[in-house]
Amino acid sequence: MGNAKGNTKGKVMIDLHYAPTPNGWKISIMLEELGLPYVVKPVNIRTGEQFSPDFLAISPNNRIPAIVDHAPADGGGPFPVFETGAILIYLAEKTGRFLPADLRGRSATIQWVMWQMAGLGPMLGQHGHFALYAAEKIPYAIERYRDEAARLYGVLDRQLEKTGAYVAGDYSIADMACFPWTMTHKAQGFTLDDFPNIKRWYAEVRARPQVQAGLAIGKFVKEPFNEESRKIMFGQKAKELLGKK
Numbered sequence: 001m002g003n004a005k006g007n008t009k010g011k012v013m014i015d016l017h018y019a020p021t022p023n024g025w026k027i028s029i030m031l032e033e034l035g036l037p038y039v040v041k042p043v044n045i046r047t048g049e050q051f052s053p054d055f056l057a058i059s060p061n062n063r064i065p066a067i068v069d070h071a072p073a074d075g076g077g078p079f080p081v082f083e084t085g086a087i088l089i090y091l092a093e094k095t096g097r098f099l100p101a102d103l104r105g106r107s108a109t110i111q112w113v114m115w116q117m118a119g120l121g122p123m124l125g126q127h128g129h130f131a132l133y134a135a136e137k138i139p140y141a142i143e144r145y146r147d148e149a150a151r152l153y154g155v156l157d158r159q160l161e162k163t164g165a166y167v168a169g170d171y172s173i174a175d176m177a178c179f180p181w182t183m184t185h186k187a188q189g190f191t192l193d194d195f196p197n198i199k200r201w202y203a204e205v206r207a208r209p210q211v212q213a214g215l216a217i218g219k220f221v222k223e224p225f226n227e228e229s230r231k232i233m234f235g236q237k238a239k240e241l242l243g244k245k
Contacts, residue, residue, distance in 0.1 A: 012034050018040050023064065023121070026087075028217040032213070112168050113173055116178045153182075
C-alpha cells in the first residue's frame with residue numbers, strides 16, 4: 001500500500017485506510033467535515049491488498065475503510081477502528097460533533113446509521129452486484145434486490161419528509177452514512193424524481209464543500225476492472241488470498 005495525502009494540516013492524527021467506494025466516502029467526508037488532520041493509506045481492493053496481514057491487523061473483516069487514531073482520548077497508543085458505523089460514532093464521540101448529546105437525538109441518529117449499515121448499504125450493494133457486475137444475470141436476484149432497494153428509498157424519502165431537513169433532524173453522521181450510497185442511484189437505474197424529499201436532501205448534502213472534498217479524496221484507483229479484479233472484489237478468491245498470508 002502506498003501513501004496519498006488527505007487533510008494533513010497540523011500533526012497527522014488519523015490514518016485512513018481507504019478506497020474510493022460508497023463506504024470509503026462515508027469516512028473521508030466525515031474527516032473533512034471535522035477538519036481533523038489525516039493521511040490516506042490507499043488500499044487497492046482490485047488487486048487484493050485488503051487481504052494483506054498489515055491491513056487485516058487493522059480491519060479483520062478485510063473490508064475498507066478502517067482508521068488508526070494516533071491520538072485517542074484515553075492517551076494510549078494508536079487505536080484502530082473498523083466498520084463504517086463504528087468509525088462514524090467513534091469520530092463523533094471523539095470530537096463532540098455530528099452526534100447529538102441528548103438521549104433522544106443521539107438514539108435517533110444512531111438508529112438511522114444502523115438502518116443504513118443493515119439495510120440501505122447491503123441491499124443497494126446486492127442490487128448493484130447482480131444488476132451491474134455479476135457475470136451471470138439472474139432475473140430473480142435482480143428483481144428481488146431492486147424491489148428491496150426501492151422500498152428502502154421509500155423509507156428514506158418518508159423520513160426526510162417527516163424531518164423536513166436531514167435524516168435525523170440536524171445534519172449528522174446519519175446523513176454521512178446514507179448519502180454516499182444514494183450517489184449510486186443513476187448507475188443502479190433509479191431516478192430521484194420518484195423520491196422528491198431525497199432529491200432535495202441529496203442536492204443540499206452534495207453542495208457542502210466538505211462533502212465535495214471528501215468525495216475528491218482517493219482518485220488514485222486507475223487499474224482496469226477486469227475478470228480477475230471482479231473475483232477479488234466479490235470474494236471469490238478470498239480463501240485463496242487469505243491462505244497465502
